[in-house]
Amino acid sequence: MTGRTIALSALALFAVLVAAWLALIHRVDPVAAPPIAALGSAVSGGGVTLASDSITLPDETAALPDTPGNVVITANCTACHSPEMILTQPPLGAEKWQATIDKMRGVYKAPIAPASDKALIAALTALPNQTAAK
């Protein structure tokens, strides 16, 4: 047996044990099940069943170009949204980027210090998607 096979077998065994254990504690003591989106929690009526649901979103993959100038974008923009929102924009120019910053600060309460605006606009307008095909 290769190491890979052994590892996969061990993983499968572990998964079976976890599933069995979860099924067992659920049967023995349903109250002990997780309070939110409990496994098997559902409501039914009129032929329709709605089951509790819980999801995990995949990891983000997009990244800003790794330049010193982009640190200010990371510091001010990507706490609220991932970088694609910036990287997919057509060339907007300084005026529209200023309007966007004003909207983020005014409407969405992004904690962007007005003193950062100049550096932020410089960094945003220097992004590859902003300089190409103007």
Added chain:
Amino acid sequence: MAEPGRDRPAWGAPGPAWDRRRALGLIGLGGAGVVTVPAWSQALVKLGLPGGNDARPTVGGYPGKGDMILQRARAPLLETPMDALDGQVFTPNDRFFVRWHYSDIPTSVDVRSFGLTIGGAVRTRLNISLAQLLTMPRVEIAAINQCSGNSRGFFLPRVPGAQWGNGAIGNARWVGVSLRHLLDLAGVAPGAVAVRAGGLDRPPPGAAPFEKSLAIDHARDGEVMVAFQMNGAQLPLLNGFPLRLIVPGWYSTYWVKALDRIEVLDAPDAGYWMDKAYRIPDTPGANVVPGAKDFPTVPINRMVPRAFFTNIADGAKVVARSPFYIRGLAMGGTSSVARVDLSMDHGRSWHAAPLGPDYGKYAFRLWEATVPAQPPGQYSILVRCTNAAGQTQVRQPNWNPGGFMRNAIESVAVTAA
């Protein structure tokens, strides 16, 4: 007819002699032909947006979703690839587009503790459990859900915002309880003017919650509903599980996801998302001269007719002197699809395309046609929908700074060789 052009006999529907698979094989699907990729893998799709920067990864791995075009990871913006719209009127739940405004979206819902509150200007404030909702009289409707900014990426001059191609749209069978029934249970107070809906997503600290309103008569029209089923299944969390407001014929911004509160208002909604956002010029077709500012606006509202190609992409290649099969989807907006016409001479003459089954005025309708054999050359095929109220599409795209409500006639360039 709103546009000049002679009506010609319909092109034939594909007959039994015509091998559809062969026809599809002849058509270069190009960038629209998205292959299935493993969840951890990525392929790029080009949306054909003017000016480039239009390549987006197609990703699996989103819960309850198959391959989707990733526009933004957080808050999720997932676009439906055209292949998922092709050949079917109802869009599968696992390919239905996803659009959230705020990054704090519900990722877990316990159906036993969830409640929908109905408050504000009502006689009795209610908190309705899902179990109670499932005992109430049901309504079912087939309806298209289209983002206000669907196709924004095609605007010229370009405008900021989510740079969607044509895939921020889907059609589903929705089952639930009419909003009128719920409002009547609570008892709408005299003087009520609007009904505001909100969901489980949360704004950043200090920002306005995402809430949308309908006029009271609209909310009570019997068609607006609170849905708990989508295409026969519970909604994916990313599409608004457990409840979503369905507003047939109106843009998706009103279709509040993870709906957990309804508030009857005795004054117009002055909240940001009605008063400032999702507003269109108060002009025909929501159209203004590019760059215009300070024009009167109204909240975006009813959808307008559109027709799409779904099995052929711009730049496709076909075999010369051989007929080829094309098809797509059409929508009438707030009245049914009356006809879909095709033109290969830049709109001088139009040919009616055969239509598929009618699932109601708010649903997609499939159109298809076998294009007669063409000599080698470059062609442009146009598709235009006209609805039962006589509304149709024009070639000149509308423009507004929000990038809303695009419905220009779609075209594909085809090379026969």
